[in-house]
Amino acid sequence: MRAIDTLLSGDLPRSRLLALALGAILFALALAPFLFPGTRSLDVAAKVCIFIVLVASYDLLLGYTGIVSFAHTMFFGIGGYGIAIAMTRLDAGWSALAIGTAGALAVSLVLSLLVGLFSLRVKAIFFAMVTLAVASFFAILASQLSDLTGGEDGLTFKVPEFLRPGFRLLDEPVLGVVFGGKLITYYLVFTSALALFLGLLRAVNSPFGRVLLAIRENEFRAEALGYRTVVYRTLANCLSALVATLAGVLYALWLRYTGPNTTLDFAIMIDILLMVVIGGMGTMYGSILGTTLFIVAQNYLQDLMKMASGATRGIPLLPDLLHPDRWLLWLGVLFVVCVYYFPLGIVGRLRHGGARKG
């Protein structure tokens, strides 16, 4: 128990139901290749791992510091393009991966520092507008510099041999699972995501995180206590950008591709916002629940609706309403219901309920 407390930086779920849900998700992700064999389900599991990190890093900004930024996908994209450019221009080995990652982190650090220092002094709405403009500019730049970025087509690249799908660690499958490059890449993604998430959890539960919460509550009061809020807000902006960049690296590594549609699209920014809100802002654990629910719904709602539509054949109107083509409508309804019934997000609701009972 003490080890778990240390691992979670003293920030325990504080709700039995939440702990169960988090444990189930961790278990499912850790054993995804064995529990859900198949390319599609492994793709979904890897995307959940990566987006948990991306959403958690955005929660550091929005939920913990009260900063609304629309440039998060830009940093996600920088990570993806960083390794994609390095892998296509250099030998597709570990050194290129390291150079690409380091380069992407450096670019993200400089950009986030500049955006932070120049615009975090202004009011929240103006900062949001600045980040929107910078992100749009970067997306246009990525599609225009086609020699470097592959333009609208993006970049497909080779990964180190150890991570290639054709690589085999064992000749024979174990428990029906091929021990090859895909599996190794999945566990690289999983362990990196877990480490990054725990790192973020440590950051928000440190004295630094406490000051961020104070700034979110009341910036002037934090200043009256002697805290330079611009410095803290800029640091939060940089940390969040760096983690988003690493998430971008992992995503590109998993897909062996990066392009505007997988990282820089504004729709991804909206998805991140929804995942943070549904999970619960300022909770970190919310990113796990919000992301899992969202991505699973995004991938499997159509299948579920197809089944439901078939099962309700003969009943008037219902099969049409449940037709798989209307999955976006139901996804929208699901979000409205979530926001209406869980204004503090799922984690906020679970913790609040737990506190009342306790």
Add this chain to the structure above:
Amino acid sequence: MPEPLLTLAGVHTHIGQYHILQGVDLAVPRGELTMLLGRNGAGKTTALRTILGLWKASSGSIRFDQAEIAARETPDIASMGIAYVPETMGIFAGLSVKDNLVLAARESALDEARLENVFRFFPALRKFWFLPAGLLSGGQKQMLSISRAMIEPRKLVLIDEPTKGLAPAIINNLIEALKELKQTDTTILMVEQNFHAARSLGDGVAVMDSGRIVHTGRMADLAADEALQTRLLGLSLDVHQ
């Protein structure tokens, strides 16, 4: 009289188009509790906020511990050893009682002896240690606000009407806590409307009117002179209880 820790000379403050402080001259002696009195709208709260840099002085000099601070930023001024207990309590409602105190201690960990001292005066804070501060009662919030000024050694504490709206029993607790704070050689500049509290705590007194200091002296002398009270404050301090 001890040498001043804080000196304001010809301080003017404008808030938008309004000229609030109109040449404030004030010396706050080191190690004393100076009461800042005056009618509503005299500029007392603005004076405290100007010292901390929350409002920028448009002209004049503010010297603290022999350094000019009028042009400095609020975090710099606070880091020099000035704590502020605002009238609105200024707590972080979403953070726990513990986190509110840890934040006030800034870089260092909570001093156990000082914490025990805080709990001695305000036992409710121990009871609600992990509760979000926003769930505390008005009196408990004020206790937390004062405790934040007590949890770390400060050279100067600016306190704005700490007893406002509190029950008499809680006021007595606050007075005892502030007396204890005085014993630590902390210099205090306090705005107060409650005569009992002002007389119990004040060493020196400064009276403000229309953005200027119109009287300075000893609190005991003002408390004993009803005619002076009526002339300076419009009515006797006894009525302010």
